[in-house]
Amino acid sequence: MTIPGTQAHHLDGVRILDLFAGPGGLDVAAHFLGYRSIGIEWDRNACETRYAAGLPTIHADVSVMRETRFDEIPKSVDVLAGGPPCQSFSVAGTGAGRVALDTVKEFIHRLVEGEDEAEIDKDLHALGEDPRTALVLEPLRWLLKAIETEGRDPYKAIVLEQVPAVLPLWEVYAKLLRSGEGRLKGVKYEAECWELKTEQFGVPQTRTRAVLVARRPGHGAIEPLEATHMPFDLHRGKRTAAQAEMLPTDSVIPGARKRWRSMAEALDAASKSEGSPVDVSRLRTGGRTNFFVVSNYGSGGDPKNRGRRLSSEPAFTVTGKISRNKVYRSIAEYEAEKSDRFTIPESGVLQTFPHNFPWSGNDQAQQVGNAVPPRLGMHVLSRALRGNTPSEDELVASTTWPTVPRSTSDELRVIGCGDQSRCPPDSHKVTRAPRKSAP
Structure with a gap:
């Protein structure tokens, strides 16, 4: 990571290291809570969005960064966060991780017990499963690296999120973090993990995430997150738009939860x-804004049975294929196959990114779908780092992103991609059409 003197200030006071940072869901959350972060991300397109947004970034492979460039992480970092790629664990993915769940648990224990990591990597490779499955071990490896590196302190807090299928692994993480055994060298954490529904935290989308929060002792027990909104009934049957709107958007009972937020x-x-x-x-x-969405995914095992959501309801889980969901204003449009699509900014809003977030690079729908919803991230980070919930002022502020000068984006690109030879292989390769031979 090249950091010329005039650009070093971008890393001043950085406290949070976001592994597998994507376009910046957790970093956006940290920003509105008043914390500075730096992310590691291998996808060049996501990095371009991060540079445009003014988010410090290292364009690198998380494993390579840990193995050969660990000393480049600012020593001010005392919080480890991240969401390892979820495709192999996801219901929508291949499911290789779900099949290998018990095996991955064994690898977690082997890492902490001090087995040779080269042997562990060899055995992981021999599994022949989706190689991304092994990335769920990276946060633990980063913690062990910090503990075993002279001049580094153990992270004060750890925040991890993944699809619900990973909750059993987070439970193993939590148990080991509480024990301080093996390579943890007596370093113990208070640790809890939960399954959270995003619509219960004001995200206009149904999405369930497995979350782990851990922090060093001395701040009391980690209390569960307090839901601010009611859950959405996925088995609502034939409820009409009018019936959905009859539910109160704001509770008249002090301290009671609000209705879920609609698209x-x-x-x-x-x-x-x-x-x-x-x-x-x-x-x-x-x-009035009035439409319905037909999902790109089938339901009940039937690819032709596309789910539907009314505009008066939360969105389906926003995935990288959100641009394939079809939007209709009426049954007549549906029957005429005259559909619309969500734009990238609209898709980002359904993830609770600011309306003016500067999506950049290619594959923007994939970037949006891969991200942590920032509003959920604010609740999780606030609980982990402050022991409370975000203030209403912080949540209101999170709807608009500050303007970032082009010069700042250029300086951050130099920090993250200035030495392209240290970026992931071929990520900066430009493919040009072959020249036509002269007649």
């Missing part, structure tokens, strides 16, 4: 922000 509410609010790229006028009928 229409989120997009309407974003469209009213000054200079917003979100424009829902095309989705309005009769003076």
